[in-house]
Amino acid sequence: MATEVQWSDLQRDPKSVAALADEGDVRVRRRDGVALLLTREDRVQxxxxxxxxxxxxxxxxxxxxxxxxxxxxxxxxxxxxxxxxxxxxxxxxxxxxxxxxxxxxxxxxxxxxxxxxxxxxxxxxxxxxxxxxxxxxxxxxxxxxxxxxxxx
CATH class of the missing domain: 1.10.246 (Serum Albumin; Chain A, Domain 1)
Structure with missing residues (x-):
């Protein structure tokens, strides 16, 4: 289950969003497009x-x-x-x-x-x-x- 944040949260405080990504996947919601999924490369590999x-x-x-x-x-x-x-x-x-x-x-x-x-x-x-x-x-x-x- 991914933690959800808004695009503006990523823009305002990228370090906090990166810390969330260290714990698990982060779904970044955007108003003008499909949500993005932020995950660590080692988990993907x-x-x-x-x-x-x-x-x-x-x-x-x-x-x-x-x-x-x-x-x-x-x-x-x-x-x-x-x-x-x-x-x-x-x-x-x-x-x-x-x-x-x-x-x-x-x-x-x-x-x-x-x-x-x-x-x-x-x-x-x-x-x-x-x-x-x-x-x-x-x-x-x-x-x-x-x-x-x-x-x-």
Missing amino acids: SAAEGSMAAARALRTVLGHVPPGVAAEALVDEFPWVDILPEEERAQFVADFVRAFQASAELEQWSILAQTVREWQSTAIIHADPVLATRLTGPLEDDLGPVPAPTEI
């Missing part, structure tokens, strides 16, 4: 090392179990995985593990978040047979000329 260890361990563990078993385990966290066809469940597990490791190595957890969002969207399509048919069936309408990439 430690978290990154822990994330990498977790990613490697998860990759190794999931590599030793059948994809179906891994998918069943992930259903506890992502219940929509049940909606995916069996072969796509295995692909979700593989994509999840790859994105998890990439996120940890790059310290960019948005990679994993995007992978989960994309697979969740796929599950939504599978949950609606009419939508699935429309999106996987052939196109019968002429949608007109496609502009050259430079015209967009």
Whole structure:
């Protein structure tokens, strides 16, 4: 849990805000933008090392179990995985593990978040047979000329 301060507090008394950051994360609220998170570099580095260890361990563990078993385990966290066809469940597990490791190595957890969002969207399509048919069936309408990439 981060301590919250206003931008003006940081401007007026940066040493006090730095002291708060020594104790834990500090969320700096701004009127004109998204809040900033002030944290010590050693805590970030430690978290990154822990994330990498977790990613490697998860990759190794999931590599030793059948994809179906891994998918069943992930259903506890992502219940929509049940909606995916069996072969796509295995692909979700593989994509999840790859994105998890990439996120940890790059310290960019948005990679994993995007992978989960994309697979969740796929599950939504599978949950609606009419939508699935429309999106996987052939196109019968002429949608007109496609502009050259430079015209967009």
